[in-house]
Amino acid sequence: MANLNMADALNLALMQEMEKDGDVIVFGEDVGVDGGVFRITDGLLDRFGERRVIDTPVAETAIAGFAIGMAAYGLKPVGEMQFTGFSYQGFHQMESHAARLRWRSRGRYPISMVLRMPYGAGVHALEHHSESREVYYAHTPGLKMVIPSTPRNARALLVSAIRDPDPVIFFEPKAIYRAFREEVPEEEETLPIGQSRTARQGSDLTMISYGAMLHRTLEAAERLADEDGAEAEVIDLLSLSPLDHERFTQSARNTGRVVIVHEAHRSYGPAGEIMARLIEESFYYLEAPIRRVTGFDTIVPMFAREQDYLPDVERILEATRAAMND
Amino acid sequence: MANLNMADALNLALMQEMEKDGDVIVFGEDVGVDGGVFRITDGLLDRFGERRVIDTPVAETAIAGFAIGMAAYGLKPVGEMQFTGFSYQGFHQMESHAARLRWRSRGRYPISMVLRMPYGAGVHALEHHSESREVYYAHTPGLKMVIPSTPRNARALLVSAIRDPDPVIFFEPKAIYRAFREEVPEEEETLPIGQSRTARQGSDLTMISYGAMLHRTLEAAERLADEDGAEAEVIDLLSLSPLDHERFTQSARNTGRVVIVHEAHRSYGPAGEIMARLIEESFYYLEAPIRRVTGFDTIVPMFAREQDYLPDVERILEATRAAMND
Amino acid sequence: MPRKQVRLEHSVEYLSVMDKRGRVDEKLAPKIDNERLLEMHRTMLLSRRLDEQMLILQRQGRIGTFAPAIGQEGCQVGAMAALSRRDWFVPAFRETSAMLWRGFEPTNLLLYNAGYNEGGAIPEDSHDLPIAIPVASQLPYAVGLAYGTDYRDTDEIVITFFGDGATSEGDFHEAMNFASVFKTPIVFLCQNNHWAISMPRRRQSESKTLAQKALAYGMPALQIDGNDVFAVYAAVEEAAERARAGKGPMMIEAITYRMSVHTTADDPGKYRDEEEVEKWQEWDPILRLQKYLKAKKHLTDQQIDELEEEIAKQVNEAWEKADKQMQELDDPSVIFDHLYEQLPEYLKAQRQAFEQRLKHGG
Amino acid sequence: MPRKQVRLEHSVEYLSVMDKRGRVDEKLAPKIDNERLLEMHRTMLLSRRLDEQMLILQRQGRIGTFAPAIGQEGCQVGAMAALSRRDWFVPAFRETSAMLWRGFEPTNLLLYNAGYNEGGAIPEDSHDLPIAIPVASQLPYAVGLAYGTDYRDTDEIVITFFGDGATSEGDFHEAMNFASVFKTPIVFLCQNNHWAISMPRRRQSESKTLAQKALAYGMPALQIDGNDVFAVYAAVEEAAERARAGKGPMMIEAITYRMSVHTTADDPGKYRDEEEVEKWQEWDPILRLQKYLKAKKHLTDQQIDELEEEIAKQVNEAWEKADKQMQELDDPSVIFDHLYEQLPEYLKAQRQAFEQRLKHGG
Numbered sequence A, B: 001m002a003n004l005n006m007a008d009a010l011n012l013a014l015m016q017e018m019e020k021d022g023d024v025i026v027f028g029e030d031v032g033v034d035g036g037v038f039r040i041t042d043g044l045l046d047r048f049g050e051r052r053v054i055d056t057p058v059a060e061t062a063i064a065g066f067a068i069g070m071a072a073y074g075l076k077p078v079g080e081m082q083f084t085g086f087s088y089q090g091f092h093q094m095e096s097h098a099a100r101l102r103w104r105s106r107g108r109y110p111i112s113m114v115l116r117m118p119y120g121a122g123v124h125a126l127e128h129h130s131e132s133r134e135v136y137y138a139h140t141p142g143l144k145m146v147i148p149s150t151p152r153n154a155r156a157l158l159v160s161a162i163r164d165p166d167p168v169i170f171f172e173p174k175a176i177y178r179a180f181r182e183e184v185p186e187e188e189e190t191l192p193i194g195q196s197r198t199a200r201q202g203s204d205l206t207m208i209s210y211g212a213m214l215h216r217t218l219e220a221a222e223r224l225a226d227e228d229g230a231e232a233e234v235i236d237l238l239s240l241s242p243l244d245h246e247r248f249t250q251s252a253r254n255t256g257r258v259v260i261v262h263e264a265h266r267s268y269g270p271a272g273e274i275m276a277r278l279i280e281e282s283f284y285y286l287e288a289p290i291r292r293v294t295g296f297d298t299i300v301p302m303f304a305r306e307q308d309y310l311p312d313v314e315r316i317l318e319a320t321r322a323a324m325n326d
Numbered sequence C, D: 001m002p003r004k005q006v007r008l009e010h011s012v013e014y015l016s017v018m019d020k021r022g023r024v025d026e027k028l029a030p031k032i033d034n035e036r037l038l039e040m041h042r043t044m045l046l047s048r049r050l051d052e053q054m055l056i057l058q059r060q061g062r063i064g065t066f067a068p069a070i071g072q073e074g075c076q077v078g079a080m081a082a083l084s085r086r087d088w089f090v091p092a093f094r095e096t097s098a099m100l101w102r103g104f105e106p107t108n109l110l111l112y113n114a115g116y117n118e119g120g121a122i123p124e125d126s127h128d129l130p131i132a133i134p135v136a137s138q139l140p141y142a143v144g145l146a147y148g149t150d151y152r153d154t155d156e157i158v159i160t161f162f163g164d165g166a167t168s169e170g171d172f173h174e175a176m177n178f179a180s181v182f183k184t185p186i187v188f189l190c191q192n193n194h195w196a197i198s199m200p201r202r203r204q205s206e207s208k209t210l211a212q213k214a215l216a217y218g219m220p221a222l223q224i225d226g227n228d229v230f231a232v233y234a235a236v237e238e239a240a241e242r243a244r245a246g247k248g249p250m251m252i253e254a255i256t257y258r259m260s261v262h263t264t265a266d267d268p269g270k271y272r273d274e275e276e277v278e279k280w281q282e283w284d285p286i287l288r289l290q291k292y293l294k295a296k297k298h299l300t301d302q303q304i305d306e307l308e309e310e311i312a313k314q315v316n317e318a319w320e321k322a323d324k325q326m327q328e329l330d331d332p333s334v335i336f337d338h339l340y341e342q343l344p345e346y347l348k349a350q351r352q353a354f355e356q357r358l359k360h361g362g
Ligand SMILES: Cc1ncc(C[n+]2csc(CCOP(=O)(O)OP(=O)(O)O)c2C)c(N)n1
Pocket: B029, B058, B060, B082, B086, B089, C094, C133, C134, C135, C136, C162, C163, C164, C165, C166, C167, C193, C195, C196, C197, C258, C262
């Protein structure tokens, strides 16, 4: 057991998987000598050498394609996009090939690869460094897409992603890379991809979130309990595709009230799909309109106002109270 | 008045706008000498010459960027992506710059441009030629995105898109390029972007669709009237972003029952957003769960089975009846 | 001007071995034994006849859009014949001749072109990648594959095909750079067939040769007569040897010609003169090889006739078999196959609903 | 081997005008009048001091991440000084010196770096594009802009800046090709500052020069000493003349050095030796220009001291002004500004809800 922040926990996952499996290869811009701009790959080069920890030229299409080719060959590539905002340069590779080669070859070429990338606002970064566009990937059949929320589940999810036989887009909530620590067991842990978890139990209301926003959601839930005496159940999705709707639709059936929180833009954002599943599975149990608290349909403002863009505890609480009072 | 199919109507829009405004420039792969692989730009080169109708190398990033630069300069570029399935190669240009340059420069560089591209299944095409991924664009703040459904509204929408001060992604439902004709006035017509229309009136049920699927939806509505005696109101969205929810949420308030039809994949597809708006605006009027009839969350199969992928009238009708009977 | 000239490390050479009439410069000719040469010839002819048959089938509406390889058979077969079966073949979308050489079943090709995903199946032990339709998009993963062969310390190398149009895509650029930076064992074979749909080569790029694009990556390159099987074989053999020896990638620009339509959805009458096509008929790679084989007495006219008959039969049988298979392939729920190793729950539900409807004659 | 050598049209030359000690080869030197030269010097110095001040402000947490131009002032100012104000300037993200030359307000730069969108505002009549952060992504639109200047038959040309790392991106490739195919009036100025974050130039590409990448597009190219304002000025002047004369684009590889951090989020200690940096100090473009100016008696040490004082004051005042503006910029609902010409209804609703909450102290 070590008390780790998420950055260290991700590093631990990479270290251990590379140790264990010689086919795991890590690459991307500045992941080697520099250890990654967020230091997630720190120490890997020293330990595993240049053949397995590869600093690449600045070329996201090639990084994605490199991963796809290695995976087709049977290796287990773990590529890094420096930020989600630059992953679109390689998006067509993911859409056209990572997602399709297994299908196109009728099973001959499974693409077991991971593409890691930090997402989200809140670290005072430059333009393009703060987006939360998980929908681009989650809407793409053939890909899987996950987003951890704590050091421990980040580590376990990354291990599972690397071992997964399918291509996994791994969004890392950079705002909480170093925000808090958690006990992470030394021995290996995995977390099935496509499975959500209950982060807080309650029976008055269901709150659904993931990634960095989960923590604001939890905070709002605590305040709701303290100030209003209502207990919210908080579901942490962990995986956006496949989306595990069982847990949250079940919870909604119990509570009849739902608030969804994400920092992605509102229109065509993840909440839409979650609401659709709720309607399909729990419509008759709903006692109030489902609320969504989201990033606005604006470009993420530069950092002086990024907190104005992001859902904050107040906004979440407001929506929650509205849902409770309907 | 001429009786035109959609391909001709789009051609007419381009002809007339180019005639009228010397700043309108058309370019893309094979749009010149060849007149476009679907002949939408036929005759433009002869009429307007090489400076205004430009055959480009095979390079979608450059095509998108070319448009952005021309627009920044003050021209009115109309670029073509040969198929939506190859537009992802240039997606980062649209996301990073088309959508943001006005914003980034605080108004100095409005990007008034159109990117046309045929989308959707149903023409027996090869892999990558049948997708319907409007969400990628509709979820991107700073872009607008429209999809016409008939020759006449296609022509009017394209004229409006060209004149629009913002970047417009113009999806063309290639399955109905030549499926039917409609009277299209010779004199100019426009259609405000961000405004849906009622394609059929009714008060028992609301059906929401757009593009090629609108016609299957209308067919299902007719059958419902004939066979069940129920009258569906059919809303043709026309514009996915901005999404005009006024009309359909109003209709849902009247009918209490809603079916949404699109060929895009189900998960994180456009129906999610439509359902979200319905919940936000019309929740208490809903008498039955909203249904969505969509393409599956599979890769669009090769053409022998593309019709199995697509929503068909039967599937739409089934959902419609389920909604009526709930 | 007294500026200093920078000495570059590479230059571009042009290689041709066989002339228009099938006469070979023995000093430059690669060693290919007769049997193999005849096998190459047969594959080229099979490819031609299959394409011709498919053009007919397409007009009859029995198969869909496809991209004929007509005119490029020598380039493709010459290249693949210079490699081992364990080498990796990464095609674009016009590599029918190369696919046939590698043992791809005409029946499967027909199925694929008739719109059945099953036709795209790749056998488990094969080292062939599937058709890649987005122009140049196969190049980045071809490089990843080559990294793999090297990482595992095999002596396998990779060959990847692309067109003149593909050289304009960013994917080409990034892949070439990665290949040279990481010294991956890969041969970049550009089939410059003079056209990218309606765009002629000369308007695709201002560079005098496409081969010289390799200089941007410090990568050696060769321009060759791509309708000359011997030149192609020799060039690919040389590039493969380099790659196998750990010397990294090489680019080959094979000058060839797309003698038919871009795809069956295309009408070249809109953009090119018949005369140009006729001129290239004289450089037909099959005829040239036949001239050579006949002059060398490896092949007689009568043998060619017999071969033609045999191939006609083979093509017919392949179609019959494909046609029959299509009748049998009646379960549309295969659209849910091979998306993931295991179908996730939500997709299982979609599949079930779909099957339910099928059962009830939906 | 008796292969035919293909003659390529272009080669790469290297140009330097001023040596390390500030001595200029008069035969090669561009004509720049003294006043302009002193103005160039001043801008370079202002850029340096502003960057230094921003490094301090960043460490104090008063502004955010930014990319210092330290070491590249000569390259940027030399280039922009060779152009007219009506020419178009398309920067990447490290062009502070060039921006200052073009009249960009230090206050705005500080605002921008403090995370205020307002700092990115571009004046209506300006021909400057905003900062572009995605590497190489400015190049495609720079070419579109150049097409525009040509289409409207102006004599404006475009200059665009990018780094050594940017040459690996597909965007670079596609933009270069479009520029040459359409003969657009544009100068591609590559600031090879030896590093792309932690990636040294030599590992970014196997090509001996970056300039030779232009050969892939049949585009002329020049490699120059990028810390030599005279060489830069001469090269850009030449390229601009070509472009203005309708002869199309040219690429310039300016060899320079990133003397500071990549950005303030970066720690070069992880990946490069201090010695390398020290070596490059001797090539500091500002010191070299000062040596020249002093030798020519255009500038004295005392004048430099005075200038330094004046600049220090200017930088301070800019910060004070920026700081004050930040206090005044208290309406966060500007996050809804400039997304579209008119805010669509759904966004108006979002804005209203947002403002409502602000009013209620939300
Ligand atoms: C990324 C992408 N853009 C556009 C297309 C449409 N398209 C198919 S083939 C082709 C031209 C390709 O030319 P070339 O690379 O010379 O190959 P050839 O067709 O001559 O074999 C185009 C533009 C595509 N398939 N992929």
